Amino acid sequence: MFDRLSLFAKCLKWPLKALVKYKVVPSSPTEALALPTEKPLFYITKIASASDMATLRRVCAEANLPDPTDQVQLGNVRLPRTLFLEQPNVLWGKRRDGSALVDGQKLLQTHVENAELQAQLIPVSVCWGRAPGKENSVKAVVGEKAAPSWLSKMMIVLISGRHTLVQFSPPVDLRAMADQFGADQSTAHKLSRVARFHFYRQQLAATGPRQPDRSALFNALLGSAALKKAVDDEATNKQISHYEARVEARKLLEEIAADYRESTVRVGDRFLSWLWKKLYTGIKVSNNAQIRELAQRGHEIVYLPCHRSHMDYLLLSHTIYQQGLAAPHIAAGINLNFWPIGKIFRRGGAFFIRRSFSGNKLYSAVFREYLSQLFRKGYAVKYYSEGGRSRTGRLLQPKTGMLAMTVQALLRGIDRPVTLVPVYLGYEHVMEVSTYLRELQGSAKTKESALGIIKAVRNLRDYGYGYVNFGEPIQLNQYLQQEVPDWRCSINPIEPQKPQWLNPVVAQLSNQVMVRINQSAAVNAINLLATCLLVADKHVMAEQQLLIQMEFYIQLMRAAPYHRLVTLPDEDAVSLLRHAHQLHKVEMLPDDFGVLVRFPERDKILMTYYRNNISHLLVIPALLATALLLQQEKSEAELLSLINQLQPLLEHELFVQHADIASYVSQNLQFMHARHLIQQTEAGTWQATLVGKSQLQLLAHSADGVLHRYAMVLNLLSQETPIEREELEQHCHQLAKRLMTLHGIDSPEYHDKQLFSTLINALKDAGYVEVDVAHALIPTSTFASLQQSVNQLLAPEVLASIQQIRIQRA
Numbered sequence: 001m002f003d004r005l006s007l008f009a010k011c012l013k014w015p016l017k018a019l020v021k022y023k024v025v026p027s028s029p030t031e032a033l034a035l036p037t038e039k040p041l042f043y044i045t046k047i048a049s050a051s052d053m054a055t056l057r058r059v060c061a062e063a064n065l066p067d068p069t070d071q072v073q074l075g076n077v078r079l080p081r082t083l084f085l086e087q088p089n090v091l092w093g094k095r096r097d098g099s100a101l102v103d104g105q106k107l108l109q110t111h112v113e114n115a116e117l118q119a120q121l122i123p124v125s126v127c128w129g130r131a132p133g134k135e136n137s138v139k140a141v142v143g144e145k146a147a148p149s150w151l152s153k154m155m156i157v158l159i160s161g162r163h164t165l166v167q168f169s170p171p172v173d174l175r176a177m178a179d180q181f182g183a184d185q186s187t188a189h190k191l192s193r194v195a196r197f198h199f200y201r202q203q204l205a206a207t208g209p210r211q212p213d214r215s216a217l218f219n220a221l222l223g224s225a226a227l228k229k230a231v232d233d234e235a236t237n238k239q240i241s242h243y244e245a246r247v248e249a250r251k252l253l254e255e256i257a258a259d260y261r262e263s264t265v266r267v268g269d270r271f272l273s274w275l276w277k278k279l280y281t282g283i284k285v286s287n288n289a290q291i292r293e294l295a296q297r298g299h300e301i302v303y304l305p306c307h308r309s310h311m312d313y314l315l316l317s318h319t320i321y322q323q324g325l326a327a328p329h330i331a332a333g334i335n336l337n338f339w340p341i342g343k344i345f346r347r348g349g350a351f352f353i354r355r356s357f358s359g360n361k362l363y364s365a366v367f368r369e370y371l372s373q374l375f376r377k378g379y380a381v382k383y384y385s386e387g388g389r390s391r392t393g394r395l396l397q398p399k400t401g402m403l404a405m406t407v408q409a410l411l412r413g414i415d416r417p418v419t420l421v422p423v424y425l426g427y428e429h430v431m432e433v434s435t436y437l438r439e440l441q442g443s444a445k446t447k448e449s450a451l452g453i454i455k456a457v458r459n460l461r462d463y464g465y466g467y468v469n470f471g472e473p474i475q476l477n478q479y480l481q482q483e484v485p486d487w488r489c490s491i492n493p494i495e496p497q498k499p500q501w502l503n504p505v506v507a508q509l510s511n512q513v514m515v516r517i518n519q520s521a522a523v524n525a526i527n528l529l530a531t532c533l534l535v536a537d538k539h540v541m542a543e544q545q546l547l548i549q550m551e552f553y554i555q556l557m558r559a560a561p562y563h564r565l566v567t568l569p570d571e572d573a574v575s576l577l578r579h580a581h582q583l584h585k586v587e588m589l590p591d592d593f594g595v596l597v598r599f600p601e602r603d604k605i606l607m608t609y610y611r612n613n614i615s616h617l618l619v620i621p622a623l624l625a626t627a628l629l630l631q632q633e634k635s636e637a638e639l640l641s642l643i644n645q646l647q648p649l650l651e652h653e654l655f656v657q658h659a660d661i662a663s664y665v666s667q668n669l670q671f672m673h674a675r676h677l678i679q680q681t682e683a684g685t686w687q688a689t690l691v692g693k694s695q696l697q698l699l700a701h702s703a704d705g706v707l708h709r710y711a712m713v714l715n716l717l718s719q720e721t722p723i724e725r726e727e728l729e730q731h732c733h734q735l736a737k738r739l740m741t742l743h744g745i746d747s748p749e750y751h752d753k754q755l756f757s758t759l760i761n762a763l764k765d766a767g768y769v770e771v772d773v774a775h776a777l778i779p780t781s782t783f784a785s786l787q788q789s790v791n792q793l794l795a796p797e798v799l800a801s802i803q804q805i806r807i808q809r810a
Helices: 002-011 013-019 050-062 100-113 150-163 174-181 185-207 214-222 225-238 242-256 262-279 289-296 311-322 341-347 361-377 401-410 433-440 450-458 476-483 502-518 525-533 543-559 573-582 607-613 615-630 636-654 661-674 693-720 725-743 753-765 783-793 796-809
Strands: 022-025 041-047 071-074 077-080 082-086 120-128 164-168 282-286 300-305 329-333 350-353 418-427 465-470 540-542 587-591 594-598 678-680 686-688 769-771 777-779
Touching: 002 013, 002 050, 013 050, 013 150, 022 050, 041 050, 041 100, 041 185, 050 120, 050 164, 077 100, 082 100, 082 185, 100 174, 100 185, 120 150, 120 185, 150 164, 164 185, 174 185, 185 289, 214 225, 214 242, 214 361, 225 242, 225 361, 242 350, 242 361, 262 311, 262 341, 282 311, 289 300, 289 418, 300 311, 300 502, 311 329, 311 418, 311 465, 341 350, 350 361, 361 401, 401 418, 401 476, 401 502, 418 476, 418 502, 433 607, 476 502, 502 636, 525 540, 525 543, 525 573, 525 607, 540 543, 543 573, 543 594, 543 615, 543 661, 543 693, 607 615, 615 636, 615 661, 615 686, 615 693, 615 783, 636 661, 636 693, 636 753, 636 783, 661 678, 693 725, 693 753, 693 777, 693 783, 693 796, 725 753, 725 796, 753 769
Parallel strands: 022 164, 041 082, 041 120, 282 465, 300 418, 329 350
Antiparallel strands: 071 077, 120 164, 418 465, 540 594, 587 594, 678 686, 769 777
C-alpha cells in the first residue's frame, strides 16, 4: 500500500507544481525545531493522501529533510518513513484503517529491541485552504471533510491548492516513549490518540472556529438574559416600546460586529505580502513559536499590542496569519469605519468600538455581550490597551475598559484557559510621525479618510524594518488564582459580574501588560542613532565617535540585559549607520578631519519619537552614569538605594520593572568597569575615569528629560504646598516651556501635561505625596529625601534655573 501511494505521489510532482502553492510553518523547520538530522526521522500525517504526500515531498526537499516516500531500514526491519492515521474515504466499499497503529507499534518494538536506536517522529499537517466553514452547515463544503475521497480531494486541490499550509511540529522522541511506556498495542493506541488530538487542535488554530450566520448570531445575542434586561431598561428609561429598544440594540450590533470572510483575509494576505515588500526592507518577528504552541494547546488568545501607527492593524494580523494561525478579531476605533476601509476591515475581522461608552448603558451592554460571545466561541481577539496611538513614542498609560470586559467574560464561565499576549510593534519609520508632532504642538487631530489613504499610498517608499516581538504571555486564569484565590466564586454564566476586586486587579494587570510590552522591545538602527545623536551638542557627532557610542550601547544591553526578550541588532554599528544613511535618515558631511553625522534639519525633532521607543532600556544605566559623574564617588549600595528610591516613579512612567534590580545594577557597573569607564577606589566605591567621562556623559544625558520632569514637580510642590492637582500640572507645563527656551531643549513631549499627570499619580501611589481634606496635594515625610536625591542628579545650570524661577514665583 505504501509503495503504491509513494509511486502515485511521485507521479503527481509535476501536475501539482502548477496547482499548489504552500506556506511552511515554521519557515525553516530544521533550525526552528532543532531537528536532529543525524538520527532516523519519521513523519506522521493525518491522511494517506497522494496529493498530501507529493506536497510534503516538495517541502522536505526544499528543507533538506528526508524524502517522506522513502523506506527506512532499522536493524532487520524495513519501515515506511511516513505513518498515516487514516485512509481517505472511498467512493464505494469500506474504508481501510490507517497504518499508524501497526507501523507505530513496530517502531516502538524496534526501539525496545535496540537500546542504541533513537528515532524521531515528526507530526506534519497539510491544510488545504483555511476556511473555517459555517456553523450548522449540512453541506460538505470543499475543504471541510476530514478524510475526503480521491474525487473530493481533486476538487479541493483545484480550488484551495494555492492556499495550502504545511505545518511541522516538534518531534517525538521514540526512544524516550519506548523506555517509558513500552511497545505494546496500548502504547501505539496512545500515540495515535495524541496525534489525532494534536492535528485537530492544529487545524482549529489555523482556521479558527466555524463562522455563525450573522443574523442568527444577532438573534442569539438579543435573546441572552443580559441583553433582554438591557433592552427592557432602555425601553423604561427612554419611555419607548420594547420593539423600538430591541431595534436600537440590533442597530448597535450592526455597528459593532465583525463580518469575517476568509476570502477577504486571503486576498488581504496576498496584498499585504506585496505591500510589505514595497514599504519595508523586511519584517522581523521574534518569540513567535510560543504563540503557535498556546493556540494549538487550545488557549483563548488575546493579543495586546502597543499602538504606534494605523499600520499596526495590518502588520500584526498579517504576522499572526503567516504563523499558521487564524487572523484575530480586532477592536478598531469607530473613526476607521469609513468607506471603503470600514467594510474591508469588518470583513477582515474588525469589530468597531466607540471612544466612550459614558451615558449609553445599552451600547455598553451590547458591546460587552458581543465581546463575551467572541470569547465563548473561541475566536482570538486583538485590542490596544493604550486606547489610541502614542504621539510621543512612549507607551501611554493603559485604558482598562476592554481588559475589564475580558476578565468579566472569563467570569461568565469560559471553559478554556485565557492567555494575554503583550506585543511590541516597532518601526524604523512611522508614516504618521510628522502628524503626531503637529498634534503635540497644538494642531487638531487629522480625521481619517479615503483621501488620506490615497495621499499616503502616493508617498510609498522603503521605510526600513518593521518589528513584531511577542512578549511573555500572562495566563489570566493563573493570574487571578494568584491575586484573588476565590475568584471562581464570582463566576455567573448568565449575568456579567463586577466584584469588588475587579477594578484594582484589572489596573494592576494592565500595568503588567505594559511592562511586558517594554520587556520585548526591539533595538534598531534608527532608535539607536536617535539615542546617540539627540544628546550630542547641536545633534551632530564625528562618525568614529558615533560608531563607538552605538557599539557601546549594544554591548551594554547585551552584557546587562534589560530582559531576555529584548531584541538587539545582529549587525555592527558600521552596518547600522550605512543602513540609516540608505534610508535618508542621516546626513554624512565629509571634511578635512573625517565625516560628521547629523539628522536632516527637518527630522531632528521627529527623531525624539524613535528615541522614546527604547528610552526605558537605558534609563537605569543613564541614572547610574549621572550619579557617578555629578557625585564623584558612590558605593554600589548607595547607587542601588538611589535606583530603588526612583524605581516606583520609573515603573509608573516608563513601565520599568526588573525581577532582580540589584543584579541588574551590578551587571551595568561591572560592564562599565570592564570598559574602563569607571574604576573602584581603595574604599570600594565607584568613580568615573577620565577616559570614560565622554561616553558616560552621553549616556547620562539619556535620563535628562526624566530627571528634569521629576525636579520640576518636586520643587514646585515643595514651594507651593498645598496645591490643587490641576494647578500643579499647569505650573509644571509653564515651567517646562521656560526651561526649553532657556536651555535650548527641543523635545515635543518635554512639556506634555499627561506626563506630569502620570508622575503625580506615581508620587501618590509610592507614598511621597498625599491628598489633604481639601483635596490638595501635600508632601509626606519621605518627600524631602526624594527631592534631595533628584536635585543632586540635575545638571547645575538646570537646577539653578529651576531655583531661580521658584524665587521669582515666591
